[in-house]
Amino acid sequence: MSYRVTLAAQSDIEEIVSFLWQENPKAAEQVENRLYEAFDLLADNPGLGHKRPDLTDRPVLFWPVNQTPYAAIYRAASPLEIVRVIHWRRDIVSLLGDARSL
Numbered sequence: 487m488s489y490r491v492t493l494a495a496q497s498d499i500e501e502i503v504s505f506l507w508q509e510n511p512k513a514a515e516q517v518e519n520r521l522y523e524a525f526d527l528l529a530d531n532p533g534l535g536h537k538r539p540d541l542t543d544r545p546v547l548f549w550p551v552n553q554t555p556y557a558a559i560y561r562a563a564s565p566l567e568i569v570r571v572i573h574w575r576r577d578i579v580s581l582l583g584d585a586r587s588l
Contacts, residue, residue: 489529489566495559498571502556517554524551524558525568532562542582550574 491499499521506514528534528549535547535558546569549558559570559582572578 487529487532487564487566489525489560489568491525491568492570495568495571502571502573517556520551520554521556521558521571524549525566528558528560528568529566532566535560538578541578544582546582 499518502521503514503518506517533547535549537546538548541548546559546561549560550556551558551571555573555575557572557574557578558568559572561567561569570581572581
């Protein structure tokens with residue numbers, strides 16, 4: 487199965503990598519690689535993750551990206567759709583409340 491990354495998720499990734507790059511370029515590269523590894527895993531296993539009704543009622547699943555403080559938020563469609571990549575400490579409710587974000 488394949489996946490696509492929405493513009494909002496691509497913007498999230500660019501923001502994350504840019505922020506990390508300022509302090510540690512190697513860490514930024516590692517996190518970016520882990521994100522795309524997670525996307526590949528989700529594309530191969532589209533039911534992974536869990537709903538978070540406490541954060542959103544939208545039809546998305548959350549997946550914690552291995553060894554990072556980020557969540558991949560996705561729709562298990564065909565192709566799988568990565569809709570956001572968000573740090574767990576951000577105000578996820580506000581970020582997902584914006585209809586344009588999903």
